Amino acid sequence: MSLEFLNAFKFIKKKSIMHKMDPRSKLVLSLIYTISALLFNEIIPLFFIFLSLVPIILLGKLFKQWIKSIRGLSFLIIFIVVLDTLFISFSFAIAMIFRILTMVSAFSIFFLTVDPNDLALSLISMKVPYEFAFSFSLAFRFVPTIAYEAQNIIDAQQSRGYEMQQKGLINQIKNLFPLLIPLIICSIRRAFNVAEALESRGFGSDKERSYYHTIKYSLKDWIFTFYSLLLLSVLIYISIGINYNFMPEFLTWSLPV
Amino acid sequence: MKNKIEMMQEIKDLPVVIFNEIGYSYPNGTEALKDISLNIFKGELMGIMGKNGAGKTTLIRTLNGLIRPTYGSIYIENENISSKSIATLSKKVGIIFQNPFHQLFANSVEEEIKFSLKSLNLHKEEIQMRVDQVLQEFSLEKYRNRSPLNLSGGESKKLALASIICRDPEILVFDEPTLGQDAKEIEFFINLIKKERKIGKTIIIITHNVEFAYDYLPRTILMADGQIISDGPTKKVLNNEFLIKQTSLILPQIRQFSIALQQTGYRDVEDVLTKNDMINYLSNLIQHKASNI
Numbered sequence: 001m002s003l004e005f006l007n008a009f010k011f012i013k014k015k016s017i018m019h020k021m022d023p024r025s026k027l028v029l030s031l032i033y034t035i036s037a038l039l040f041n042e043i044i045p046l047f048f049i050f051l052s053l054v055p056i057i058l059l060g061k062l063f064k065q066w067i068k069s070i071r072g073l074s075f076l077i078i079f080i081v082v083l084d085t086l087f088i089s090f091s092f093a094i095a096m097i098f099r100i101l102t103m104v105s106a107f108s109i110f111f112l113t114v115d116p117n118d119l120a121l122s123l124i125s126m127k128v129p130y131e132f133a134f135s136f137s138l139a140f141r142f143v144p145t146i147a148y149e150a151q152n153i154i155d156a157q158q159s160r161g162y163e164m165q166q167k168g169l170i171n172q173i174k175n176l177f178p179l180l181i182p183l184i185i186c187s188i189r190r191a192f193n194v195a196e197a198l199e200s201r202g203f204g205s206d207k208e209r210s211y212y213h214t215i216k217y218s219l220k221d222w223i224f225t226f227y228s229l230l231l232l233s234v235l236i237y238i239s240i241g242i243n244y245n246f247m248p249e250f251l252t253w254s255l256p257v
Numbered sequence: 258m259k260n261k262i263e264m265m266q267e268i269k270d271l272p273v274v275i276f277n278e279i280g281y282s283y284p285n286g287t288e289a290l291k292d293i294s295l296n297i298f299k300g301e302l303m304g305i306m307g308k309n310g311a312g313k314t315t316l317i318r319t320l321n322g323l324i325r326p327t328y329g330s331i332y333i334e335n336e337n338i339s340s341k342s343i344a345t346l347s348k349k350v351g352i353i354f355q356n357p358f359h360q361l362f363a364n365s366v367e368e369e370i371k372f373s374l375k376s377l378n379l380h381k382e383e384i385q386m387r388v389d390q391v392l393q394e395f396s397l398e399k400y401r402n403r404s405p406l407n408l409s410g411g412e413s414k415k416l417a418l419a420s421i422i423c424r425d426p427e428i429l430v431f432d433e434p435t436l437g438q439d440a441k442e443i444e445f446f447i448n449l450i451k452k453e454r455k456i457g458k459t460i461i462i463i464t465h466n467v468e469f470a471y472d473y474l475p476r477t478i479l480m481a482d483g484q485i486i487s488d489g490p491t492k493k494v495l496n497n498e499f500l501i502k503q504t505s506l507i508l509p510q511i512r513q514f515s516i517a518l519q520q521t522g523y524r525d526v527e528d529v530l531t532k533n534d535m536i537n538y539l540s541n542l543i544q545h546k547a548s549n550i
Contacts (some may be wrong), residue, residue: 089531101530149359152354152356152359153359153360155318155323155352155354156354156356156359156360157357157359157360158321158323158343158344158347158352159321159323159343159346159347159350159352159353159374159421160360160372160373160420160421160424161344161347161348161375161376161377161424162350162372162376163344164378177362178360178372182358182359182360182361182362183361185358185361185362185406186358186359187357189358
């Protein structure tokens with residue numbers, strides 16, 4: 001088994017308009033896309049919201065990584081299809097797939113284009129205390145490290161006869177312990193090490209700090225934010241329109257099953 | 258009679274592992290192994306040395322199928338391993354990784370070892386016997402009911418070792434076993450590999466420890482940039498200044514000493530390679546000087 005798909009959320013430095021954008025404007029965009037996806041239950045609007053993300057992904061040169069993150073979702077998608085078809089309808093399942101795709105894509109745009117360091121800075125600019133902002137960005141910094149460690153643990157256990165595939169749900173859950181326990185223990189150990197390393201470098205000794213990097217909300221960020229807000233208001237209008245029946249019929253089209 | 262000995266010799270000389278021009282690239286495109294061909298013989302004790310990132314760990318991971326080569330094939334005991342599962346291969350090849358905490362998880366030391374034996378389809382008595390045996394061999398008996406996570410660094414490394422050794426694999430692979438070990442622990446390890454070698458195990462050791470390799474490993478391969486750049490008797494490989502520079506290792510102390518002696522004018526020290534030879538050489542020299550006076 002490989003944990004390749006975790007790379008889908010790993011920040012890689014690239015030169016693109018999306019990468020140069022201020023983290024805050026990208027956060028606004030991701031949040032607005034998430035809210036918009038929650039506004040609708042119908043296939044057509046959700047499909048178009050999803051489609052409108054594609055140019056942004058292409059602008060950020062993220063296509064390959066984005067496909068990877070979508071592939072990582074395949075299990076969840078199957079789960080949604082089965083459950084929704086069983087309890088509601090297949091049409092609703094399709095709509096929910098577009099909803100989850102939109103939400104995941106929006107946030108993968110955010111995490112793929114925001115440097116973890118800038119993330120801390122943007123949180124601080126939103127008046128989040130430095131300690132929290134730092135631990136937040138530290139958590140993201142360690143995602144690939146933990147993925148790497150998990151792979152090593154899988155390798156080490158397999159080398160002594162551990163088998164990944166097991167029959168039966170209970171056995172499968174039991175089978176996770178040899179992987180999860182070392183992973184948790186190693187993570188706790190590392191957390192203590194990091195804390196000691198930080199303290200020995202004087203973390204938190206002064207209230208005021210200075211920053212080497214700074215972030216700036218430029219004109220294109222304002223344009224981008226304006227676009228996001230415009231999109232949200234249009235979508236809210238359409239959503240109200242669907243509820244009060246003054247929108248064209250095709251928007252509420254659904255599959256017969 | 259002679260024929261029989263020759264035949265035995267021949268069987269012994271059959272390579273137990275054959276790497277046939279294998280290569281491996283990581284999914285992101287980095288080429289980790291390039292055209293590696295290597296024979297490892299039964300009962301051999303071999304070291305793999307080289308810079309960090311030279312591909313040593315990748316190479317050993319191909320042995321039990323954790324990594325499948327992108328091209329080329331690997332044979333273990335004359336069977337191509339490409340179609341064999343990791344579970345099957347791990348019965349033949351036991352890899353002991355650097356960090357013991359990547360595998361310790363059970364409630365007690367005893368259970369930790371039992372977990373390793375679970376997949377071998379052994380009888381209950383056989384399992385208990387092997388557990389007792391291996392706990393005694395590694396002097397971990399007094400910790401039998403203790404949590405593996407409460408052991409000291411050296412002891413947890415021992416336990417990780419024990420949890421592979423108890424499976425009795427034909428080929429033992431160690432990834433930097435001497436790293437962070439104190440002298441006593443290294444001595445224990447050396448005795449262990451001597452014992453395992455006596456019963457015919459093939460042993461492969463990745464190490465950065467030049468003195469350890471020089472003193473205990475008969476054969477060493479040097480790796481750089483995913484390729485094998487040298488393969489031969491350790492004393493020959495590690496005394497090659499040109500190769501050593503390429504792999505950011507340092508020359509063995511005995512060699513450094515003899516180079517220093519050469520520079521002060523003792524030219525005939527050239528082929529002194531072992532500690533014993535050096536003692537003989539020096540005592541001869543002292544006697545010679547004494548008789549001259």
